[in-house]
Amino acid sequence: MWRLALSAASNLRRCRRYSTAIPGPCIVHKRGADILHDPWFNKDTGFPLTERDRLGLRGLLPPRVISFEHQYARFMESYRSLEKNTRDQPDSVVSLAKWRILNRLHDRNETLYYRVLIDNIKDFAPVIYTPTVGLVCQNYSGLFRRPRGMYFSAKDRGEMMSMIYNWPGHQVDMIVVTDGSRILGLGDLGVQGIGIPIGKLDMYVAAAGINPQRVLPVMLDVGTNNQKLLEDRLYLGLRQHRLEGEEYLSIVDEFMEAVHARWPKAIVQFEDFQMKWAFETLQRYRKRFCMFNDDIQGTAGVALAGLLGTVRAQGRPLTDFANQKIVVVGAGSAGLGVLNMALQAVSRMAEPAAKPQFFLLDKNGLITKERKDIDPAAAPFAKAVGEIEGMGLGEGATLIEVVKKVKPHVLLGLSGVGGIFNEEVLKAMKESDSTKPAIFAMSNPTMNAECTAVEAFKHAGENVVFASGSPFDNVDLGNGKVGHVNQANNLYLFPGIGLGALLSGAHFISDRMLQAAAECLATYMTDEEIQMGILYPSINSIRDITAEVGAAVIRTAVAEELAEGHGDVGARELAQMSKEETVQYVVHNMWYPVYGPLVHEK
Ligand SMILES: NC(=O)c1ccc[n+]([C@@H]2O[C@H](COP(=O)([O-])OP(=O)(O)OC[C@H]3O[C@@H](n4cnc5c(N)ncnc54)[C@H](O)[C@@H]3O)[C@@H](O)[C@H]2O)c1
Ligand SMILES: O=C(O)C[C@H](O)C(=O)O
Numbered sequence: 001m002w003r004l005a006l007s008a009a010s011n012l013r014r015c016r017r018y019s020t021a022i023p024g025p026c027i028v029h030k031r032g033a034d035i036l037h038d039p040w041f042n043k044d045t046g047f048p049l050t051e052r053d054r055l056g057l058r059g060l061l062p063p064r065v066i067s068f069e070h071q072y073a074r075f076m077e078s079y080r081s082l083e084k085n086t087r088d089q090p091d092s093v094v095s096l097a098k099w100r101i102l103n104r105l106h107d108r109n110e111t112l113y114y115r116v117l118i119d120n121i122k123d124f125a126p127v128i129y130t131p132t133v134g135l136v137c138q139n140y141s142g143l144f145r146r147p148r149g150m151y152f153s154a155k156d157r158g159e160m161m162s163m164i165y166n167w168p169g170h171q172v173d174m175i176v177v178t179d180g181s182r183i184l185g186l187g188d189l190g191v192q193g194i195g196i197p198i199g200k201l202d203m204y205v206a207a208a209g210i211n212p213q214r215v216l217p218v219m220l221d222v223g224t225n226n227q228k229l230l231e232d233r234l235y236l237g238l239r240q241h242r243l244e245g246e247e248y249l250s251i252v253d254e255f256m257e258a259v260h261a262r263w264p265k266a267i268v269q270f271e272d273f274q275m276k277w278a279f280e281t282l283q284r285y286r287k288r289f290c291m292f293n294d295d296i297q298g299t300a301g302v303a304l305a306g307l308l309g310t311v312r313a314q315g316r317p318l319t320d321f322a323n324q325k326i327v328v329v330g331a332g333s334a335g336l337g338v339l340n341m342a343l344q345a346v347s348r349m350a351e352p353a354a355k356p357q358f359f360l361l362d363k364n365g366l367i368t369k370e371r372k373d374i375d376p377a378a379a380p381f382a383k384a385v386g387e388i389e390g391m392g393l394g395e396g397a398t399l400i401e402v403v404k405k406v407k408p409h410v411l412l413g414l415s416g417v418g419g420i421f422n423e424e425v426l427k428a429m430k431e432s433d434s435t436k437p438a439i440f441a442m443s444n445p446t447m448n449a450e451c452t453a454v455e456a457f458k459h460a461g462e463n464v465v466f467a468s469g470s471p472f473d474n475v476d477l478g479n480g481k482v483g484h485v486n487q488a489n490n491l492y493l494f495p496g497i498g499l500g501a502l503l504s505g506a507h508f509i510s511d512r513m514l515q516a517a518a519e520c521l522a523t524y525m526t527d528e529e530i531q532m533g534i535l536y537p538s539i540n541s542i543r544d545i546t547a548e549v550g551a552a553v554i555r556t557a558v559a560e561e562l563a564e565g566h567g568d569v570g571a572r573e574l575a576q577m578s579k580e581e582t583v584q585y586v587v588h589n590m591w592y593p594v595y596g597p598l599v600h601e602k
């Protein structure tokens, strides 16, 4: 039954390539230059003669028809020559030049753009995503040429319900929204933070096969507290300090209601909100809308999968996770998200009396119950002083003191502070109680990483398991040995969480759906890979892992009776699918960039 629905769905999808959600003839209603200027329809020199004739394109293009493959090769050639020609220039200049050439293609021809992105994801992810996206956000006002996505500002109060209809796409499946208040580890970048939703949604298209016509990057511009930006004459956002309290929430409320009114089934991913609003909005909306916070929940799942991998790497059973001493540096949305999920995992796998050995530090050092004005979200992880004074530790102990005294199995950074795992701290990790100590320097972009891969292997020893949020090259340890670098980045989960939630039709995203996503990622790697220190799959197989994660999310939604189905495939059909069939169903729903016909053949 669902197979029928599947083939109907895939026919419809082919049709949708050019006709949005409306079934019927796959014919473009635009003509002439309007088609060439629409990146969704544009094929550049690839329009066949029949289309040139019938769509009023004759004479608007050079006469020779160039195949898609040829166009692809031409683009890659210009990209490679740009790499060659900029070899001696500073990294930031090269990165921005690469971003520009990709962005220009994105603006002109989406089909070709997404194909080169999918096929070269390992090379291009660092350009459209972390680390270059950070640089792009920092320079956004100067780089701005064409708008992408939607901007709702504090000045739009009361107007959002009508503004949302200004978006030209009929259907939106996936929205990534930010208020720009904590962009990677770069702080408050105001309206310039729009680069993050754009980059995340590019990953949604590449990894999850979300149709690019159905994605919507959103900036909620409620002002900025970044004085430099407020004084920058090129700054494109509101020149006012950030709204606070109820004023702030009323803007986010209005936006969420407008989105829900127009696209009730769209998934909304909150991204790079400062901690207080990250937690507050998650709590406020998570049962009312199908939404999640990637920095809290996506990051947690990826980190947990990596942490379970480090237990396997030590040759220990997974239940030993409960005994791992984990030092988390950074008590923000990401660090607390990780600890909350790790706590849930411990309580699932260990004796009820098991006491997780988590140590949490923020900018004021080790957090204990003696901490004044402790953030309620951090309170469950604050150490009782009696528990640690025997180790010679107390409130506010420094990172080096904690590492020396605790001898942790894992040192995990989500602090946003570059280089905080300095030589002394890394050397202290040599005394870890683990045979394979793990160092996770998860802060982004690269310059904010707590340490580099080279530093970790050099100072903490060659047997460490290393992961970073932004990519580093593997490290040559000499004698043919390689120090493997893992990218512990939420990109391994958010596309599958979003796609799984969408296809399940669940009206909210439950903890168990998120746990299923993390467990799926954790079990993806073989023992052999794990032994080599490889905790996550290659980013080249991101579509594959996303299909598995998406299926795990759907199956959990079904098991929890939250799934309502999507399109032609109802809850009952989802429930009848085997695990493999669910994966196939997800794969079938992934959009893939090819030039489709724009006119009927006669
Ligand atoms: N790899 C990933 O997938 C991933 C996901 C989410 C966030 N991140 C990164 O994590 C970082 C933090 O994100 P967040 O949302 O939690 O930010 P946040 O602002 O909510 O939290 C930052 C935390 O770090 C602490 N901190 C600051 N300076 C410190 C110091 N010197 N020593 C110890 N702690 C210190 C702060 O007190 C705060 O608790 C960012 O760089 C972000 O890019 C990475
Ligand atoms: O954007 C990323 O690369 C990961 C994460 O969401 C972050 O905020 O750093």
Ligand SMILES: [Mg+2]
Pocket (backbone or CB within 6 Å): 184, 271, 272, 294, 295
């Ligand atoms: Mg983020």
